[in-house]
Amino acid sequence: MPGQHPHRAGRAVSGGHDDSGIAGSALEGGSLSWRARASTFLATSALAGPLAGAAAHAETAVASVAGLSVSAIDVMQLAVFVGVTGAALISAIVLIRERARTSAENVELRSRLADINAALRRSEALLNLRDQRVVVWAAENKKPELIGTLPVESGAPEDRAAFLAFGRWLMPRSAAALEHAVAGLREKAKPFDLVIESQAGAPLEVHGRKSAAHVLVRFLSLSETQRSQARLKIENQRLAADHDTMIGLLDALNMPAWLRGEDGGLKWVNRAYADAVEAENAEAAVREKKEFLGGQARDAIAAQHRTHPVFEQSLSSVIEGDRRVFAVTDFAGSDGSAGLACDTSAIEAVRGEYERTVRSHADTLDQLNTAVAIFDTDEKLRFFNQAFQKLWGLEAGFLH
Structure with a gap:
């Protein structure tokens, strides 16, 4: 009955030839050509999965129209196989390139390591x-x-x-x-x-x-x-x-000290010197050339240095309006001189007082009628009064 064999319907004969067979063959040949093109496209595309499903659906539709016996599962398996093969091929190419790059980097690192080891050996050889x-x-x-x-x-x-x-x-x-x-x-x-x-x-x-x-x-x-x-x-x-140590010591002394150059000019003075000449500071005293000793005293020091490098003598100078006595020591070297002054005014005052006391006692003892004689530790006669001289009948010149 018509409709019971739908796959065989539509056969036609024209001019004694069966056109249905020719059409079927053409469709089958066209289907195989399209599959090859789809496989090539899927092998080079990252959308192999979705395209494989679409290809399977189209293949099923074509097969239904053409009356072929190719199932959708076969088409999907072929598309998945081709996609996986293409992905594996691409991965293999990427891995080969990455391995080549890694190998080149390893060669460069080995070269650099060898250079560093050589430099290290050279450095160790130099240091040892x-x-x-x-x-x-x-x-x-x-x-x-x-x-x-x-x-x-x-x-x-x-x-x-x-x-x-x-x-x-x-x-x-x-x-x-x-x-x-x-x-x-x-x-x-x-x-x-x-x-x-x-x-x-x-x-x-x-x-x-x-x-x-x-x-x-x-x-x-x-x-x-x-x-x-x-x-x-x-x-x-x-x-x-x-x-520096000696300069620090001289600067700490409460005694005027100074250094002179070869020309006799001041090079350095301490704080006591600056205070004695009423200068603002030591640098100002040197800059303003303020002299601690008078002209006659400096001339005496210069004259002594012509024959002897050391000058030691008591000299007087006016300090803050008072005349004081200083024990001055000055040494002349090849490039200048250095001096130090010690204030002995108090000592001189005590000595003067002592001498006055001794004279007073001598005058008192000399008025006594009792003979008095004073000897020192060396048993030398240091004092005698008139009663002593008369007692022994000795001359004053002999006793002195």
């Missing part, structure tokens, strides 16, 4: 020389690391603890300066360059620097020429320290 030693603090709470050695003649100990105890093998002044400099470097990042002296008499150069993560103090042994220069530098530092 016997003419220098480096102390490295890596962190605030970690013990320092010591690299390199110093010559035996430098007097520096090899033991780590003994080396870090600077006061045991350095001169006291050098040890104090080094410890102060290291503390300033570690706490305030203040670099320093010092020349220190060991107890063996060997000079050493010390350089302190601080980087972002390390504190480095390097001790260098010097050549003979450098040692001579270092000794001169140490001697200069010692003389400068002694000069």
Whole structure:
């Protein structure tokens, strides 16, 4: 009956040929060509899943129209397979490229590591020389690391603890300066360059620097020429320290003190000198050339220096309207002179009073009828009265 075989309906013969078979073949060929194109598209697209479902639906519709026996499940499985294969291919390509990039980076890192190791070996070779030693603090709470050695003649100990105890093998002044400099470097990042002296008499150069993560103090042994220069530098530092000490002492004395240049002009005076000449301060006294002693006293000092470098004499000077007596000592050197004045006015007053008392007592004893004679510890006659002279009948010249 019509309608019982719907798949066979629509067959037509034209000119003795079966057109239905030809049409079916054409449809089937067209369907296979479309599947190949869809597979290529799905393999290169990230939307393989959704497109696979759409392709399955279209395939089912076409198959229904064309009367083919291809199911939707077969089409979906083919689309999923093609999508997974394409994704795997793309992933493989990406992984290959990433591996190549990683391999290139590893080669570069190996090259850089080899360069760093070579530089480290060079640095260690330089630091391990016997003419220098480096102390490295890596962190605030970690013990320092010591690299390199110093010559035996430098007097520096090899033991780590003994080396870090600077006061045991350095001169006291050098040890104090080094410890102060290291503390300033570690706490305030203040670099320093010092020349220190060991107890063996060997000079050493010390350089302190601080980087972002390390504190480095390097001790260098010097050549003979450098040692001579270092000794001169140490001697200069010692003389400068002694000069400052002596200047501080003279400035603290309550006695006028002064330094003169080769031309005889004032170079330095202390506070007592400035107070004695009524100057605002010591610098003003030097600048205004205020003299403590009079012209005759200065001439006497200059005349004495022509034949003898030391002048010692009591001189008088007017201070705050009063005439006072000073025991002046002045020494002339090759580049100038230095002087010190001690106020002896009180002593002179006591001496005058004593002499007046002695004369008064002598006059009193001389009026006595009793013979009186006074001898000193050396049994020399120091005093006699007229009664003593008459008692023994001796002449005054002989008794004196």
